[in-house]
Amino acid sequence: MKLIIKIARYVYHTIKRLEKKRKLNLKKETIDFDNIQQSFNNATRLHRELIVVTHPDRFTDEKQKVFATDISAQVNTNKYNYKELIKLQTIINNHLKN
């Protein structure tokens, strides 16, 4: 009986300690779940749009072509990362305006 009480007490305190640790770890969390959820639905669509806009064959100017090659490689690397694609989209838009 004593042993059971000892084990129960140990389990209870371990759970409490781990919960505390977990709450601390949550603050340090780096995984962006919202980005994952948005990527499920929107990443491929945005990737398709960006890859059309930044295709190197669309540009005749050598400087623009180099930029397009570089940025389209980045777009392909981040094909399934919506947040990164949004960042790239703003870079592309700014560049095309200029």
Next chain:
Amino acid sequence: MNRYFRFLADFISDVLERRDLVSRFNESAKHAYYSGNTNRLLKAHTSTGKRLYKHSMSRLRSGFRIRVMDVDVLKQPDATEMAMVILENGAFTRQLMAIGYDSLEIESGYSFYDWQMSKYQDLQKFALSNNN
């Protein structure tokens, strides 16, 4: 005796960590669906997994299963797209593998697809590249 206590503590820790990860995933999925950012409601849970997909850190019940709630037949390209979002996310996949998952499974009403996590995230390769 201490050994058994340590084993128990490790077991509880793993269970809590997994439960925590799955609940955070589900919470974000629900939030994204309610706010209209996605048009599919997803729900994750732990399943038995596939023995063929084992790696050095696999544990019992090693499947991370995502259920698409509002679709009966999920096409292969759609499922692959969803799986790649997770598998291409290095941090998330590594965390899943570290807490003992080895198979990623996506299911809807009548369709089921699975992927081997270690095929996409080579942990040893990552460690070597970090050392370099």
